[in-house]
Amino acid sequence: MHRTSSLAALFCLLVSADNHASSQWVIQPLHDGQAMQPPTLYPLADDQAQHDIYFDKGRYQIHLADAQTCAYAWGASEGQRVRFNQALPMIACATGPFELRVRVAGNIRLDYDRGQRSLTLSLLPKKSPSPVFRRALPQITCADWSGEPVRVPVGSVFAEGEWVTDFYSGLSAQVSGGHIRLTPARGSNGLLLLEAADFQASAFNWDNATVYFLVTDRFANGDPTNDHSFGRQADGQDEIGTFHGGDIKGIIARLDYIQSLGANALWMTPLVEQVHGFVAGGQAGTFPFYAYHGYWALDYTKLDPNFGTDEDLRTLVTQAHRRGIRLIWDAVINHTGYATLQDLSDFQVPVLRQSTGRPLDNHWQPVAGESWHNYHDLIDYSSPNWATHWWGPDWVRGTLPGYQAPGADDQTLALAGLPDFITESSQSVGLPPLLAAKADSRADPGTKTVAEHLIDWQVYWVREFGIDAFRSDTAKHVELERWQQLKSAAESALQDWRGEQPTAQGIDSPFWMVGEVFDHPLYKDYYYDFGFDSLINFEFQDQAHDLAMCMTDMEGLYQRYATEINNDSGFNGLSYISSHDTTLFYAKYQDLDLQRRIAAPFLLLPGGVQLYYGDESARPLGSYGDDFHQGTRSDMNWLTLDPERQSLLAHWRKIGQFRNRHSAIGAGHHQQISREPYVFSRKLGDDRALIVFAGNEISIKPAQ
Template structure:
């Protein structure tokens, strides 16, 4: 989220110191069993609002409306019910996905703030402007719809991950201030404010008693009367002028004033609780109540390590409690899982892995040259060696590599066959950003916030079925083989480029860009006379003289038959 928030801050001058059928067959084993999530994470990241609209009745909750223009920052209608529709169609299963990461579904600020350089109405469709951590945002759906989504995913062996934020809540927008009676608007402001004069209707110099009706100075840093000013370090700054939670302080706090009055909140006063205690409790209650399997943690470097340790411990306890109460719904007995965003972290083992994190987002892959076999082999070898070394002695260490991101850019749309191959054969965990598998086009953006273009609505009406079929084949192959994520990498040949990965009894050979009649050396992987299957073409061949000869159809993915 970091880059987007920095772009958004250009306009936030406030004083907050401010439908296609699947084209591949479902996953079928070819003499091997599927690998576990822990050894081989294949995570699909969906911005829920932009994915699929399963319940149009919730599209304009809290009075939210389209802006009548490019709809850059409005809610588009996607919801939890839509995710369930696609689960039931087998969409995620056919991609080999074993976890779905969704944007934070808890309640967001109800209105909008200025986006870009005052160019668009920026609603919290992305889940990064939290208002109430204890209730679902009505645009996302109902508790029953969340439960159905999680249960449906679990029945398919697919975990559910929430995107969460502990660094900051959302801005105070005019609509929220009006609806919750937070007395910091100038008289007539709610009736008259526009995109151009937005901040002029908020009294940023209101006295401390008025601003205490919001989060209050005990909870956050902000450039307001009665609030502590922000610091200059990563841990005390206001990212893009967002109020900064005081998660590091040992002081016990009460509920924020606005939550005491909010009719539908589930927040209750906790005895002798710090800001950290409240946030950890609120977030892990979703785990305890619904069986959420893990968190993708936003802006992790802006929160102290002790908070992440506390969140992981509470998440483990909450998930174990849910599984004990719901043994028929759980996938397995695996502990709670956390992956963090620490921009610009790459493939290296740092202190985050000793403080709650199982994995971190890998910002390295997107900028690599993925169509050059020589460079790709160097990258694969480097990743595999670092992951093996960092995971020695049973220590947690993994990365989640991606091609496209909501915070950076979409990978070139005409290169998604080659780049998708490189991603789905990479060591470590992988993340599919919604629409990379269908060549979803860029959407509208603003000059002040270009990352908004990465968040267009899913192209269900016009998916690139060729790209989708390719990603499905690679994804299903990966799902069966932990060797791709955890195995020893070894280059086998240049013409075509081929490599092996071996992890325990799991052995695979891949020739990512092979076409036509090819001979692939496999002597140290498979024995002469052994029959192997090319999972890409569906054909089988016998190993003769340490070689496999076959007709390649763009990639070769060999597995024991």
Template sequence: MRSLTPLSPSILALCFGVLAPVVQAEPQVSIRLNGQQLQPSWETLADDRFAAEFELPEGILQLGDDRADGQPLKPFQRQELNSASRFDYQVTRPGRYRLLIQTGDDANLRLLPVRQESKAVEQACRPWNGEAVQVPVADVFDNGQRLRDAYSGNTATVQNGMIELTPAPESDGLLLIEVADAPSHQPRDWRNATVYFALTDRFANGDPSNDRSYGREPDGAQEIGTFHGGDLKGLTSKLDYLSELGVDALWISAPYEQIHGWVGGGDKGDFRHYAYHGYYALDYTQLDANMGSEADLRELIAGAHARGIRVLFDVVLNHPGYSTLADMQNLGFGTLREGMAQYLPKRWTTWRPEPYENLHSYHNLIDYDHPSWSRWWGKEWVRAGIADYPAPPSVLVDPVKGSLAFLPDFRTESESPVGLPEFLSRKQPTRAVERDGYRVRDYLNEWLTNWVREFGVDGFRADTVMHVEPAAWAQLRQKADEARKAWSAANPDDPMAGEPFWMVGEVFGHGPETSDYQANGFDALINFAFQAEVAGSASDCLRRANNSYGQYAKMLAATPGHNFMSYASSHDTSLFSAQHNGDLMRQHGLASALLLSPGAVQIYYGDESARPFGPTGSDPYQGTRSDMNWDDHAKPEVAALIRHWQRIGQFRARHPAVGAGSHRQLAESPYVFARQHGDDKIIVVQAR
């Protein structure tokens, strides 16, 4: 997650205690490859944290005491390390790997594949001259079968293992070939899912009356980090639009209650940053008033289910939101430094910095050492480094217990029972109830899965997965499965009753490979490799994606239940349209590259309409969250682009073979590939 606005370095002393460094020697870990000792050159990351990189061929990488029994090690997995440890890793994909080792009392190691630019020669893209295309289909379809191009609607009959079709003029030489009389619906497979990610506040405003909930105000400037008005009713009003894109799952930003006030945005504190994105939770049991009412949520889910669309909540188990002036004043926690009250207006949240200050400067008014901070989350709930709260280590030193962007870090690993945070016990309205014997993660799991139990939420997109211990995710999944069964039993007439829960995780930088995260509750992980390695080149022509398509399909076939979700744009990285200067032909090509990729895929809102980058201030990611460009949809060139996405998206939705099938190249010129999943068969052609 990069939806976090880090505080400036000058504020660190106010927010966190300083830990005295304990200098550790370089790690003394035996490292062998195929029996040969390696002598790494260690890079010092911190006093007790080190890294080394290796170029590894196929074979066995052995870490630790060769006299001990080896334990299997998988990429991205954090393993405890002691003098008697030994881990064995089967290198099946030669390449560069990075080993992270922490020494000291909490010694551990982690092995990470290093993604590199492909050095293969790019396949040339050829212009299509508009002529008919001869397509070899003998290995897939029989002579006499009538086939249809789903893009143009034209049909042809197989003769001597060939068909001839002319691609539609606006298709850029694309043919989407299916059996003409095939069933309109095949059994659904999550590996063929098309997930639409809508940042709710920036998507569609269905109820302007809730735009300024909790006293939130526009800033009158560029509105970089303010709430823009999008809500649950707005999402509901666009369900038919999503259905026409072939979408079968809608991922929405967390709609539960967020911090009411703002923090300074960006490194320079140059804009007011509210929690419009859903990553600064205040109360997990209530809907945020800016998002709408519980009736609005029920209407959204019912409407989505009626159209075959599942609804996924973005969830955060790693951290709640920052403290803000508004929440301090209204919820009664924390206090100001002596004499600072005179510098604040009656409503603290309307404070403005002096000309020589920026918006981070409000921290100078606050006494972070005062015992009244016990009335906030409390030291048993979070690491925050204020008052008597424990100070989190650097996230580089400990990814699980460290703090992301100086946010308070939930103590999800703690086995100690806790009561409700004091502010929640006094807050109204809330559904948070104190439970005997509950640990921090027990409360969070109950609060999050109640949305499944009560409203029929179909799945979670889990944020910052690598920064929470796997056992907590496994427990969340268990509780979500139980809640899903309870909801299905109570709502037997809902079209989605009986469908299993689905959970996809964000492990920043993870690719399409398997890992232990998928043994701890996750059905899929986000595939960051697609944006970096495939999207750009394959938007020129599909033949440039062929190697990746083949690798993806093999991974899915080799491991039952394995899945990943590829994307080309996101709120945490970049917009494809901005990367390519709003080039509509590139955006046109992206539809083919993404929607014809194996595995689940994610459309970021506006990918289909070339939504432009927005104002961003000193935080480069804010511009990826611009308002959905609905007004542009009336432009002929954008309308044509959307129709292109719709045709490919509907083809994908009809055919589980696209995402879940085997992949086989049939011809180079024109470029032709086939996919098959059970009885479902398709052929894709691009005459380029």
């Protein structure tokens, strides 16, 4: 069951007609008679005909669509009324959908009779909600704010008689006696975001980056026709490790949403072609695990068709730049992807055991007594053909015949057992056998070192598409000089692209590179001497829940970050509260008030900040089996934006937009002005911002 509790949400559900893989139920909420958003799709197993779905009160349209025939492949006859518990005949190439009016929110069963071409809708009895475990919030005291005006000392920032505006509420006041008096907006959690009334937004600065990070496959599905590339399958269970359909077109459709958060940079999980098949998910092998996350590349020179086309990417770059959003490419040069049944079949690597009678591709499934790990039984890992038909021993380390064994240090270990590129090698090599035999690869067949091949493959996307930045994956597992080479090549490539794009939407910021050095706290070290402008700051997440309880407690951290970052032009950090490799902020306490309280302490940090998709809307954990990290990559919660979450989202938007207006927030000088109420300023040249926290709002429920 997938629940939606907002008329602004959209819900589409895959099901079968004659062809299960290409047909879909489209269930479209309407508002004032109009559809609200592009579709989000959820694949189902081929044999499913009955679906229990939660419907909010409101109006909906329902029809069966596919990619090959009519817009309404199967829909309603003209004037046909929907009645519950009655079989509704479905008309081929109908002129319109079924119109459904739901008067009482609840679960509705869709029962599709394929033989009779009919749909039956029936209301299901309400179930008692299961108890949800929630931890008690940290016991941290903080001042309360109950709605009264606040007298704010502003004389150190704004001149006597100057008009000052609260960006959050839009209210203004004139400085008198070095003070103003304003009332924070309801829902602001006692916050005033003050700027000069005539202030114009400052220029972009990477030191004030607001990066929106999303798992491409789990964000938004803009093209359901590409959901099953290379025969990738749904598992019909929890879909923990399968592709869910998110793609570049889905991102394009929601660029306005991303811009509304104040984001000025977009980091997407890798879009390049991934291994085609699955491995076993979790320690127990309880689910098939595909490369939906993008970190198991097969061909770095091609987009994965599950994510879209070259034209989609060009459109994304153009449309993002028009909105002042820079594109961050996730650069992975440490490892490639695992060998899967589908790849070994697709590229005719002669290591498969042909006599088993079992499928040798993505249609393989475990039988009784097996787990997903048992697909290994079909592969001969002792075959000498690995050396001559796969990546080859000149390219990667691995525990295969003829291959160099992984080492024990950071640069030579096989991270998570993945084939480790020999990036330290000075030997010139041609293409690996796998890519040499791949007809559509763009990889240069010339000879060069492994690292030079890898750098060329990454830089291609900058020179050809105008990518603005790299997020360097697993940075400590690659020699530092390789990152410097990558950065230098990317800077040159971006200049080339901009030279050919005289109207490149005004994006002229320098190429930027941020590194992932797992567990690295905020301090400057040797990484910054090898091309990195910033490193992901792993320390803030550990403190975030306690600091969210009272923004006043941020002062020590604000002062330290501003001093360390903004007094050194060659140093920055990218702080976060949630990520795909750690946890979600919301998951620990599942408290919407806490999710609101963290917005200001986090978004007003000196340095760069990284929002993980759904931080702004309290996206919950998804199913994860015995692999907790999979839960952090749940589908974006477009379908659960109820009034409380809409109010939460509006709060994050206000603060994010204020940050984006003021480069001084991330890059400026920090000064505390008052402890009670907590008041501080950020200044950078003529850019002045002053922030007030009056206390935690006693009631921050949205107005009904």
